Amino acid sequence: MSLKPYVRIILFFLFGFIIYLADITMNYDEESKDIYISDQELDGLFAAWNSQVGRPPNEQEALNIVNEFIEEEILYREALRLGLDQNDRIIKRRLAQKISFLKQETDREEPSSKKLTDFFGKNRDKYYVPATFSFTHYYFSKSSEAKIKAKAGLSEIVELGAPSNSEPFFLGKNFSEYSLGEIEQAFGAEFLAAFKNPNLNKWIGPFSSSYGEHLLFINNKSLGYSPEFSEIEDLVKQDYMLQEQDRKLSDYLDSVKAEYRVIINPTYEF
Amino acid sequence: MKTSKTLIITSVIALLVVASICYYALMQFAEEKYSIVLKDSSLEIVDFAIEDKEELINDVPSNPLKNPYFGDLHVHTRYSFDAYVFGVNATPYDAYRYAKGEMIKHPLGYEMQLREPLDFYAVTDHGIYMGMIQEYGDPNSPQADYEWAEPFQNINREENRTLESMGERLNLFSLMAADGYLERPYPVWHPKMWQAIFTKNRQLASKAFDYGVHKSAWADIAKAAEENNEPGKFTTFIGYEFTAGTEVEGGNLHRNVIFESSKAPIRPWSREDSLNPMDLWAWMDKLRAKGLDSIAIPHNSNGSNGEMFEVETYYGTPIDLTYSETRMRNEPIVEITQVKGTSDTHPLLSPDDDWADFEIMDGRVGARPPTYSYPAGGYVRDAYLRGLMLDWKGQGNPYKFGLIGSTDTHLGAGSFDESNFWSKVGVVDGSPMSRGSIPLTDVRLEQLREYSEQYNQPVSAVEVDGNSYAIGFDQWGSSGLAAVWAEENTRESIFSALRRKEAFATTGPRVAVRFFAGFDLTSIDINAESLVEEAYDKGVPMGADLFADGEKVPEFLVWAQKDKHSASLQRIQIIKGSITNSGARPSEKVFDVVCSDGLEVDPTTHRCPDNGARVNIEDCSITNNVGATELKATWRDPDFNPKDKAFYYVRVLENPTCRWSTWDALKAGIKPRSDLHKTIQERAWSSPIWYIPVPEDIDIFAL
Numbered sequence: 001m002s003l004k005p006y007v008r009i010i011l012f013f014l015f016g017f018i019i020y021l022a023d024i025t026m027n028y029d030e031e032s033k034d035i036y037i038s039d040q041e042l043d044g045l046f047a048a049w050n051s052q053v054g055r056p057p058n059e060q061e062a063l064n065i066v067n068e069f070i071e072e073e074i075l076y077r078e079a080l081r082l083g084l085d086q087n088d089r090i091i092k093r094r095l096a097q098k099i100s101f102l103k104q105e106t107d108r109e110e111p112s113s114k115k116l117t118d119f120f121g122k123n124r125d126k127y128y129v130p131a132t133f134s135f136t137h138y139y140f141s142k143s144s145e146a147k148i149k150a151k152a153g154l155s156e157i158v159e160l161g162a163p164s165n166s167e168p169f170f171l172g173k174n175f176s177e178y179s180l181g182e183i184e185q186a187f188g189a190e191f192l193a194a195f196k197n198p199n200l201n202k203w204i205g206p207f208s209s210s211y212g213e214h215l216l217f218i219n220n221k222s223l224g225y226s227p228e229f230s231e232i233e234d235l236v237k238q239d240y241m242l243q244e245q246d247r248k249l250s251d252y253l254d255s256v257k258a259e260y261r262v263i264i265n266p267t268y269e270f
Numbered sequence: 271m272k273t274s275k276t277l278i279i280t281s282v283i284a285l286l287v288v289a290s291i292c293y294y295a296l297m298q299f300a301e302e303k304y305s306i307v308l309k310d311s312s313l314e315i316v317d318f319a320i321e322d323k324e325e326l327i328n329d330v331p332s333n334p335l336k337n338p339y340f341g342d343l344h345v346h347t348r349y350s351f352d353a354y355v356f357g358v359n360a361t362p363y364d365a366y367r368y369a370k371g372e373m374i375k376h377p378l379g380y381e382m383q384l385r386e387p388l389d390f391y392a393v394t395d396h397g398i399y400m401g402m403i404q405e406y407g408d409p410n411s412p413q414a415d416y417e418w419a420e421p422f423q424n425i426n427r428e429e430n431r432t433l434e435s436m437g438e439r440l441n442l443f444s445l446m447a448a449d450g451y452l453e454r455p456y457p458v459w460h461p462k463m464w465q466a467i468f469t470k471n472r473q474l475a476s477k478a479f480d481y482g483v484h485k486s487a488w489a490d491i492a493k494a495a496e497e498n499n500e501p502g503k504f505t506t507f508i509g510y511e512f513t514a515g516t517e518v519e520g521g522n523l524h525r526n527v528i529f530e531s532s533k534a535p536i537r538p539w540s541r542e543d544s545l546n547p548m549d550l551w552a553w554m555d556k557l558r559a560k561g562l563d564s565i566a567i568p569h570n571s572n573g574s575n576g577e578m579f580e581v582e583t584y585y586g587t588p589i590d591l592t593y594s595e596t597r598m599r600n601e602p603i604v605e606i607t608q609v610k611g612t613s614d615t616h617p618l619l620s621p622d623d624d625w626a627d628f629e630i631m632d633g634r635v636g637a638r639p640p641t642y643s644y645p646a647g648g649y650v651r652d653a654y655l656r657g658l659m660l661d662w663k664g665q666g667n668p669y670k671f672g673l674i675g676s677t678d679t680h681l682g683a684g685s686f687d688e689s690n691f692w693s694k695v696g697v698v699d700g701s702p703m704s705r706g707s708i709p710l711t712d713v714r715l716e717q718l719r720e721y722s723e724q725y726n727q728p729v730s731a732v733e734v735d736g737n738s739y740a741i742g743f744d745q746w747g748s749s750g751l752a753a754v755w756a757e758e759n760t761r762e763s764i765f766s767a768l769r770r771k772e773a774f775a776t777t778g779p780r781v782a783v784r785f786f787a788g789f790d791l792t793s794i795d796i797n798a799e800s801l802v803e804e805a806y807d808k809g810v811p812m813g814a815d816l817f818a819d820g821e822k823v824p825e826f827l828v829w830a831q832k833d834k835h836s837a838s839l840q841r842i843q844i845i846k847g848s849i850t851n852s853g854a855r856p857s858e859k860v861f862d863v864v865c866s867d868g869l870e871v872d873p874t875t876h877r878c879p880d881n882g883a884r885v886n887i888e889d890c891s892i893t894n895n896v897g898a899t900e901l902k903a904t905w906r907d908p909d910f911n912p913k914d915k916a917f918y919y920v921r922v923l924e925n926p927t928c929r930w931s932t933w934d935a936l937k938a939g940i941k942p943r944s945d946l947h948k949t950i951q952e953r954a955w956s957s958p959i960w961y962i963p964v965p966e967d968i969d970i971f972a973l
Binding site for chain 2: 043
């Protein structure tokens, strides 16, 4: 049996009205003037009091706590009703933090090896193993005559095999496989000049360091190289994961940023 | 009748058989399976080594004359309960990245980076409730629903990383520091309670504790150390802080435990297990018997209210030889300087030492409200003298330790530079205003008053020069560094250097110092290339004993080198402490041994003349071309008595420079506080060398 069209329409609106009624009855919470306080909430309130005061509240105190809670809840709801949550920076920041927390912590899956090799490819420079030098030296401590002494020392090496005025250096005499970074750490930045295109296996100098003058004999220089991915996979993975964490938040921001239009008064003066 | 008799006999026999089987089974269980029921979980050793890492190890160059290596053995990260509460988000991995020279961020948002990478580093988070607090703080964790977790919820959300959260944070710190807050015992019948008893793991008995979380935090710390250990380049150690104290008076007895290798117990043994360091040593001894060596490094003796270097045991009983030996076996090293002040000596203890008033922190560690810490028994020089006296009385010397510095940073990142100081507890002291170097604004002062009142504390502000300043962090400073003389930059080499006390401490700059003693050192030509080799040949290095050679006078060799980025050296001093053999009367004396700029030590006062180095407080500039890049000399003790027990250690002083509080004020464009030192002299201390007289024929019995 088919119904007449107008009956169908009436039924349609009737059902719609029933659903609407059901909806407003069941989702009435926001507008409700009821304040439900669960047992857990009460426990929590009293425990918090206990942790600050050091003992459980007595009856009167418990009443006060609950009253305070109720008043707070009422004020909160009234404030919401009046829209006081809008344009409040503290509230904004709190919500912003909550979402960034969520976005940062989401899934920590194992990166695919493709992603790792790509990351490695992009950051190859970071994993470069620097050139190293092996050298020995004679040291002349900082003084106005240090340079002269060192120069005399150089000619003494040629004539006698060793300078007569050199002094012991605090960090020792022979340095094996030192990178430029390590040399800078041991001798100071100015000493690096000695290692720019140096003559190998020959006494050269004098060169100034943070501590005085030095005659140098560089007997070995090993070239720097980029290690293969397989050698440093763990390290790459660790760096990749770190970078990913930071990226997740900024990715999320970028993805939603596009939907926003920012308008600032162009004539604003700072 | 007959049948019932048979029945009775059979059943009795059957019963007997069953009983004996039961008894046998029980005995079997007791003898063989006993260990399963009752085992000490803290003695289970785990190897945290990362597989396949071996191939990365290079040939490590070794120097028999030893190199100085600089590091920090006291670093906290977010796994520490207090660091987390103070807003710190840095992980152990971040901490190691920082030590290797990379930049990491302070909780308040600014950048922290070293000028030069360090050689070694150990993350030492608090053992107690390790890893739990961030669990409480995370709203998604299973712990989040419990009421004790509530105050920690989301505490480190971005907008709460502000100075205004200081009160809340300090209150949480006090809450936890007060014993009992996190002790939420299960009822007696609960299986967890039994597990706690049978595995000797008290923490298990608390509802607020999750062993899984705890173990994985510890394993993560160990993993970070393993991943970052690069033999020959950068050394890490697995370690943690045993944060114990006396039950009364809040005497701080904190120690850092450092393990020698990739192996470590499955969980850190913490103050939950015992408050008594003697129990810690017993535990370390047991681990040692199982083949795992470790050392404990006491720190902040200055804030121990004199309890760190007591002349009696934890129980108040007399110290005996066993105690002394046990303590020395487990604690060969003490941290003399860190952010929370320097523990060399106190002006009240060493009134004749013109340099004693240096970065004195006179409060008890972690005490709220702030409480004065009595100096006697809290400073290392005093401890050395007490050790001699105890030894003289036949009780052994429990205080024959070497020295290192470290930072105790809670940010993963140590602050070593006065001109770029960020203190150590994150949000709470990360800005000049909160650490008291610039005046409080009215708003901040009001906040400080409010929360002090709220938490029943005296207001932690002081009125100086008409302004209000925050107090509590103004006695802290940018210090210090641990340094060792080791053949190579590896765990084995550095650990054994610490064991033999060939170690020294600095207040931040990389000032390096060598120190030798012998009876024929003045014969060495200090300008010869073979200087160090000869010194090792003819003498003993820092940390060692020098045994009497008849009546011969000990001779010393000192050699120090400045930090290239810091001020030049002003002088080297040797500090001598001794007790008279006739009555254990202590005395100490500071000798200037070598002065900068070619100046001569006055032979009667033993002082260097003024080298003219000054600091301009207006811009913190220092006098140029004054001071030395290196200083070296040999020295003979001028008033030596061969019968008296004595120790000698070196103090190297830089020219004066601005203190961090002066830098803070300068950067803010205001005058520095008049009640704080405006300048400091950065310094380094060697471990001592002990002079051991020829033993007397008589034994002294204390009556």
